Amino acid sequence: MTRASLDKKPQDVAAMFDEVAEKYDLTNDVLSLGQARLWRRAVADSVAARPGERVLDLAAGTGTSALPFVEAGAFTVPCDFSLGMLREGKRRHPWMPLTAGDATRLPFADGVFDAVTISFGLRNVGDVDAALAELLRVTRPGGRVLLCEFSHPTWTPFRTVYSEYLMRALPPVARRVSSSPDAYVYLAESIRAWPDQEAMALRLQEAGWSRVAWRNLTGGIVALHRGVKPA
Known part of the structure; x- marks a missing residue:
């Protein structure tokens, strides 16, 4: 098992991420041309976690x-459904309360977290x-959500170049740096289909989140969506 299909069966996606766990962070830095670290910083700034928050x-x-x-001083629960990822995370950060979860x-x-976030996983x-809906359930009233996900570049010429990179350049680069390059073909396909x-903002609103807004990073390659759970 080296890749999943776009029907996204949980066991297939989990198995795919199990295989790429060891080199996942390095591969992301290479394939994003170093932008992944900037995106993580943008997520942290947007969540604005405070001491004592969950x-x-x-x-x-x-x-x-x-x-x-x-x-930032927040009690943080990292959660993932890939046991391979969690094992690698526990090896690197044995003190973290890494949790398996769907x-x-x-x-x-219900209502136990002040902020919930998911980056490149939804x-x-x-x-x-x-x-x-589950993220809404576990967030306290007045709490916030931050979604960071690949999206669609807003400038048409750039969108065309980006699409060509995803489907033509990304797989060969992945073959050089990833332990499971075929997995990145799935990732490219899933980005294009997202x-x-x-449309993502509307889905957040339909799930029950209020004050939904977004901002683009790197010309819309990535979008940060945010919302608040109604009091």
């Missing part, structure tokens, strides 16, 4: 994305709307 970092992988929240059936009580969930910024 933050859920869903699709946390090896835990790298959770570090800024920990450094985004559509989270193992947490695209891999089989039932996106169920995941958005809803645009407005």
Whole structure:
């Protein structure tokens, strides 16, 4: 098993990420031309975690994305459904409360988190709307959500160049740096099939989030969507 298909069966996606866990963060830095670190910083700034807050970092992988929240003084729970990713994360950060969990059936009580976030993981969930509803359930009233996901460049010429990179340049580069390059073919396909910024905002609203807004990073390659749970 080296890649998943766009029907996103949970066991297939989890197996795919198990295979790429060891080199996942390095591969992302290479394939994003160094932008991945800037995107992580933008997520941390947008979440604006504060000391004493409780933050859920869903699709946390090896835990790298959770570090800024920990450094801000928040009690942070990194959660992922790939056991391979979690094992690698525990090897790197043995002190982290890494937790196995399915985004559509989270193992947490209602209203326990001040902020919930998911970076580059919602695209891999089989039932996106169920995941958005689960994030709402585990967030306290007045709490916030921050989604960071690949999106659609807003400038048409750039969008064309970007699409060519995804389908032609990304797989050969992945073969050089990844332990499972075919997995990145799936990732490229899933990025192209993902809803645009407005459609993603509408899905957040339909899940029950209020004050939904977004901003683009790197010309719309990535979008940060945010919302608040109604009081």
